[in-house]
Amino acid sequence: MRILFFTLVFTFSLFASTLNPNTGRGFAKNEIDVLVSLTDCTGAGFSTETFRDLVEDAADDYWNAVPTADLKLNVKGITNIDITGQSHSDILNSGLVANNTILAGCNETFSSSTTLGGAVMKCNGDNCQAVLIINAGSESAMPDQDRNTQIAVIAHELGHAIGLGHTEISHNLMYYSVSGKTQTWLGQDDIDGVTYLYPYDEPALGCDFLPILGAMGTIQDNSNDDNDNFPGGFMASALFGVLLAGLAFNSRKLFKLFV
Amino acid sequence: MSLFKTILIQALILTSLANSAIAAHLVSAGTFVPYFGKSQSSDSGATTKFELTPYVSYGLQFHMFGAHYFVPELGLAYYHESAKKTRKRILFYHYNFSYILNPSFIIRYGFTTYWQRISGDGGSINLRNGDSYTDYTALSSPRDSYYTTLDLGGEFFLKPNRSVRLDFNMMNARDLENRAFNYILTYNWYL
Ligand SMILES: [Zn+2]
Numbered sequence: 001m002r003i004l005f006f007t008l009v010f011t012f013s014l015f016a017s018t019l020n021p022n023t024g025r026g027f028a029k030n031e032i033d034v035l036v037s038l039t040d041c042t043g044a045g046f047s048t049e050t051f052r053d054l055v056e057d058a059a060d061d062y063w064n065a066v067p068t069a070d071l072k073l074n075v076k077g078i079t080n081i082d083i084t085g086q087s088h089s090d091i092l093n094s095g096l097v098a099n100n101t102i103l104a105g106c107n108e109t110f111s112s113s114t115t116l117g118g119a120v121m122k123c124n125g126d127n128c129q130a131v132l133i134i135n136a137g138s139e140s141a142m143p144d145q146d147r148n149t150q151i152a153v154i155a156h157e158l159g160h161a162i163g164l165g166h167t168e169i170s171h172n173l174m175y176y177s178v179s180g181k182t183q184t185w186l187g188q189d190d191i192d193g194v195t196y197l198y199p200y201d202e203p204a205l206g207c208d209f210l211p212i213l214g215a216m217g218t219i220q221d222n223s224n225d226d227n228d229n230f231p232g233g234f235m236a237s238a239l240f241g242v243l244l245a246g247l248a249f250n251s252r253k254l255f256k257l258f259v
Numbered sequence: 260m261s262l263f264k265t266i267l268i269q270a271l272i273l274t275s276l277a278n279s280a281i282a283a284h285l286v287s288a289g290t291f292v293p294y295f296g297k298s299q300s301s302d303s304g305a306t307t308k309f310e311l312t313p314y315v316s317y318g319l320q321f322h323m324f325g326a327h328y329f330v331p332e333l334g335l336a337y338y339h340e341s342a343k344k345t346r347k348r349i350l351f352y353h354y355n356f357s358y359i360l361n362p363s364f365i366i367r368y369g370f371t372t373y374w375q376r377i378s379g380d381g382g383s384i385n386l387r388n389g390d391s392y393t394d395y396t397a398l399s400s401p402r403d404s405y406y407t408t409l410d411l412g413g414e415f416f417l418k419p420n421r422s423v424r425l426d427f428n429m430m431n432a433r434d435l436e437n438r439a440f441n442y443i444l445t446y447n448w449y450l
Binding site for chain 1: 293294297298299300301302303304306307345347373375377383384386387388389390393394395396397398402403404405406430431434436437438439
């Protein structure tokens with residue numbers, strides 16, 4: 001019994017992700033388009049084309065890579081939306097950003113040079129949009145960052161754009177600062193946060209891996225409503241319980257009913 | 260639709276085992292380590308290799324033929340962060356098979372469906388944001404996520420009825436680039 005005692009002592013793991021304070025929720029869909037503004041990114045240390053590539057790496061290396069979350073950020077090409085001189089709320093209020101879309105761009109609207117970027121999400125019912133802006137002002141610290149950190153900064157802002165808030169544990173991507181860190185992966189808080197907002201909400205029970213039952217594809221449910229889907233989980237657990245109970249009693253008569 | 264699939268799979272398993280016999284009950288306790296080597300665990304960029312998350316399971320070892328067994332197990336891992344009142348628990352439906360290589364070692368393989376629930380007590384959490392602080396929305400109503408892993412593991416017997424087991428569960432089996440592993444390290448009692 002020593003191992004049992006050993007683990008019970010260490011019962012509590014740290015774990016606390018939070019949600020975006022503007023919305024307190026994620027998008028209503030699990031497939032989100034990310035458009036890139038044509039506005040010049042030179043002040044941030046890269047061309048607009050390079051910025052687009054960094055956004056794609058940020059999406060693919062971080063948020064699209066979570067096996068427990070059903071989220072897909074589709075980074076599109078550069079659009080002709082110009083965000084020069086416009087704040088996040090200016091852009092969101094202008095109606096330029098379509099529903100279920102994140103607009104990413106660079107401009108010089110930041111008051112503090114230490115701010116590398118910002119993202120704001122806005123929802124009206126299930127209609128959500130987000131704007132992500134990287135600081136391209138003359139004092140921006142973004143050009144001083146290496147490529148890996150630039151990707152992490154964009155990924156952090158994408159985290160806000162999909163509905164996440166900060167975490168208080170520093171090794172997570174959603175910590176408020178990247179200084180002094182080498183960020184390469186999401187931390188467990190980040191993973192839990194995105195899984196909370198974009199869950200795989202249908203039991204799959206191994207269908208993906210049973211070619212013999214090839215007719216059963218993965219069914220994607222694009223709705224992401226707040227309903228607690230307890231019945232599905234309940235059925236899955238109840239059926240497993242039946243399986244265990246059936247095996248425990250091992251009654252040939254019981255099994256004959258199934259055969 | 261999913262319910263139909265669930266029943267179909269359960270029925271297939273029950274049917275295939277109709278003439279088998281239980282060899283033993285199995286109780287396990289140990290630790291669950293998610294995202295082995297693929298989640299950041301320090302500011303310097305180190306990744307998670309080991310952590311202590313309580314894991315317990317109950318299952319049955321079921322003789323099929325020869326040295327082959329079917330070992331369905333129901334497992335539970337539980338996380339709790341008391342200050343922020345957020346919780347995570349994972350129920351594991353393990354559908355694993357085992358092959359007895361020799362009296363002290365068996366190989367295990369199969370799949371596991373995870374039922375993960377994250378919830379919180381709502382309200383807000385005040386956290387650093389740039390040069391100031393912001394009230395961030397805390398997690399509230401429970402959300403469930405389901406995913407399935409391919410499993411491969413081994414079990415070493417210390418005594419005839421006591422063993423140590425290491426199971427790797429592969430997430431995203433069909434996506435080479437984003438494949439990730441959880442592992443479960445347990446001490447096991449055969450009753
Ligand atoms: Zn932030």
